[in-house]
Amino acid sequence: MQSYVAIKVLAENWSVEPAVRERFVKEARLLRQADSPHIVQVHDIGELPDGRPYFVMTYADMGTLAGRLADGPLPVPETLRLLGEIAGGVGELHQLGIVHRDLKPSNVLFRTATGGGERAMVADLGVARALADATSHTIAAGTPGYMAPEQMRLDGAPDERADVHGLGALAYHLLTGQVPGSGAVRLAPHRLRPEVPERISAAVMKAIDPDPDRRWPSVADFDAALRGTEPDLPADFQDHGPRDEGPATRPRTPPARALLAGGTALVLAGAVVAVILTRGGGGVPEQLPGTGGGTTASAEAGPQNDLRDDAPVPQQYRQVIVEAGTWCADIKGLSPAFIAAVLKVMSDFDPDLSDKEKDEFGIARWTPRVLRHWQPYGLNQPEPRPPYSVELSVQSMGRFFCVLGPQISNIKGDPAANLAALFLSGVEPMKRSKGIPSFTKERVDLIMKYRNEYRKS
Structure with missing residues (x-):
């Protein structure tokens, strides 16, 4: 046959x-x-x-979960059925000592089941790791919105609870039609979609808690909670509703000692890897440390979605702009309105920009040799060749600011203006100038003008 x-x-x-x-x-x-x-x-x-x-x-003859989400959130019963099947597959990986680390709709496939119907299958283990290798020699990998906060850190390898977060983010997306994102404010699913039972909403919020110790300990426990066979719901949900806004939802763990650019560039524990990069606007070098001091900025100042609904930003780019602007919670000045303003000044939102004389391309004017460090999987990938997709260009901006932002956190002045100058010049020019380098000032002022126009009052 x-x-x-x-x-x-x-x-x-x-x-x-x-x-x-x-x-x-x-x-x-x-x-x-x-x-x-x-x-x-x-x-x-x-x-x-x-x-x-x-x-x-x-062969997955019935498409992907991402395709089904194109029409909006799924019915609650169908969501619970699918999550149960996905949890079964992920649980099997965990029994083998494997953490998937990149659960998202495009990595869930469907095929026709024997005798009719369908079954969901977990795919793409390209960034998976064996638990036996879970040491400080870790790599950061995953997809914004779905990946657990600890996957961006270099101070410890993610365990099964990272997949609990990924499955929780999938549940959130299936129930609400939205990705939970990484910002400080996350509305519980039943707040966005009243037909979602509060019990299920609470289980999802516990799964995506920034603190691994507050999540369900396993995907099986999370699945049991969704099905109503696990009574251990968060006490603060029962008393006050889900912890969906304010400082309570922010990580209680210490700030990461270092962040990696969302990709899988390998960093040896205890070593310092210096990479010389150049950025447009003078071609001045900047250093990207593989390890080193993190930021002391408070999560209270973390980025939220401050982009006005009526801001003149292309609708098709808004989601990836919000993801980049809320990528990390401890970089002052970083926000969706800021990212949109940078794109406005760099290219006027032109995804096909090609400035061969300056070797800059795409909506964010990346130079290929620089973009290679910030693309998914970093230096493990070949140097990207233009044209660049909007998703690649903008997500790489989020990685750039989350990694290099802490290096200028002690420079006085408006944090957003400093980030703009960082993108235009680099770390070393800012440190030498003890602020915004003169050759970037005109464009920095323009970025701040648009940032103020785009953000909510």
Whole structure:
């Protein structure tokens, strides 16, 4: 009997990159270990005559969860059914000692089940890690809005509770049609959609708590709470409603000692990795430390969605702008309105901008050799070639500010204006000038003008 399969082949330009190639093959091997109907199965691993690795896996003939969310939130019963299936697959990975670390709608696939119906399958273990490797030699990886806060830190490897957060973020998205994001304020699902039972809303908010110790200890516990077989609901929810706003929702753990640019550039514990970068506006070098001191900024000043609904910002770019502007909670001056203002000044929101003379491209005017450090998976990926997608350009801005922002936190002046100058010049020019370098002042003033116009009063 013949049946369809999917074949995943590593792109030719990536197959010569040892780190990327190793991660590709590792994904296939991890998937092959799993034996669950709710995990994509790998049937064969091989290498093409030209040397490119490939693996043969289950064919998902019914699309992805991301496709279903395009029309808005799903019915509550369907959401609970899907979450139960996904939790089953993730739980199987945990039994094998594997943390997925990148649960999101596009990584949940559907296929026709034997006898009719469908089943959900967890896919894409490209950033998964074995719990046996969970040491301080960690890499940061994941997708904004879904990834747990500890996945951005270099001071400890994420465990199963990172996947609890990812599953909780999926639940939030399925129930509300929105990604919970990483800002300081998160409205509970039943506040956004009244038909969501408060018990389920409370279970979801506990799953996405910034503090791992306050989450459900396992995906099985979270699934049980959703199904109503787990009585351990947050006491503060029962007394006052879910902890969905204000300081109570912010991490109580100490600030991260260092942040990585959202990708998977490997940083050796105790080592200092200095990378020389250049940014447009004078080509002055700046240093990106692999480890080092973090920010002392209070989470009270953390970014929230301050972008006005009627601000003249392209609607199709708003979500990724909000994600970048709320990427981390301890960078003063960072916000969606600020990100939008930078894009306005850099390109007037033109995703196809191409300034070959300055070697700058896309909506954020990235130089290829600089963007390589801030793209997903960082230096483990080849240098990106223009044209750049809006998602790549803008998400990389969030990584840039979250990593380099702490290095200028002690410079006096408006934090947002300082961040603007940082993007235009770099760390070292600001430190030498003890403030905003003169060659960036005109554009910084323009960015602040638009920031003030775009943000809510």
